[in-house]
């Protein structure tokens with residue numbers, strides 16, 4: 001199936017602000033696209049519009065040359081003719097059918113012959129590790145098991161586009177991890193196009209080939225997960241993706257706050273980069289604990305922080321520390337042998353510092369430098 005393209009798509013309901021605001025989004029064939037954002041940002045509405053369960057109030061949705069929706073010329077292709085498989089949070093299993101019959105249902109509609117139907121039902125149940133419950137009814141299953149049945153039902157039909165709305169939300173942590181791996185493997189094996197709604201950044205980071213980060217109905221960034229992480233488009237994305245989130249420090253005008261201190265350091269390293277930078281950001285893992293006599297230098301921002309708490313997670317140490325009036329988090333994979341109240345010396349590579357302008361948008365060092373040159377002249 002060719003790419004799905006949403007062009008200038010908006011959606012308003014009778015009450016409230018725009019649920020989706022002028023969205024341009026291309027979902028390439030074979031991609032695993034995660035719609036990521038906090039509750040109410042318009043993810044589900046976007047998915048439902050792709051599915052044909054909701055009408056856009058402006059814009060168009062196309063698949064290659066085929067128009068699925070166009071507000072301008074009144075085109076609307078109903079859900080069942082879009083060839084997409086749907087799994088929503090609320091399972092929608094038939095209560096009077098057993099698990100196996102639920103999974104079989106779509107295949108019957110497609111008139112798949114009996115023996116093939118049986119084989120496909122068995123394979124889908126096995127893949128979702130729910131084959132032991134084939135003869136039970138949905139009311140006899142836990143929420144997580146029901147979620148797996150609805151995934152199995154969709155997989156059995158084998159649609160070329162899978163639309164999934166938080167399909168793993170009711171699973172426990174172990175199963176969730178397994179299912180992520182399963183879905184990722186499935187995607188790599190089948191080459192299906194997957195659109196996956198989640199508010200869980202880890203889920204998006206681990207599975208997606210591209211992540212669409214949304215806030216208040218507006219697309220904030222569309223990029224591969226590593227780009228979203230390493231080059232967040234703005235302070236919202238920087239703070240939303242990552243756990244603990246990126247440390248953000250405003251560069252207050254009186255020059256006393258942490259942001260200003262970092263900026264001062266950057267200015268020493270890059271004398272013309274000062275103006276336009278409003279906020280600086282540092283990922284927790286970019287802060288390294290160094291020896292107490294580690295010297296200041298122009299490649300790193302070196303500072304002393306007071307330890308508020310050391311939080312070992314087993315694989316790493318998360319440290320909450322204060323630097324002046326600012327609280328920071330650092331994450332270290334080496335043991336941090338410090339306790340509350342200790343002073344530790346830390347270093348951050350200058351190139352690991354993220355810069356944001358007054359509008360919250362990312363500034364590349366080169367851009368900042370060019371703007372500074374313009375500002376100075």
Ligand SMILES: Nc1ncnc2c1ncn2[C@@H]1O[C@H](COP(=O)(O)OP(=O)(O)OP(=O)(O)O)[C@@H](O)[C@H]1O
Nearest residue numbers: 013014016019038039040041042043044045046199
């Ligand atoms: N049927 C509806 N009528 C009125 N407003 C709605 C309706 N459905 C959604 N909204 C509003 O549209 C906005 C976007 O909702 P949507 O469900 O798409 O967000 P979401 O990002 O999927 O949130 P969640 O993660 O909580 O499901 C919200 O402000 C919501 O209140």
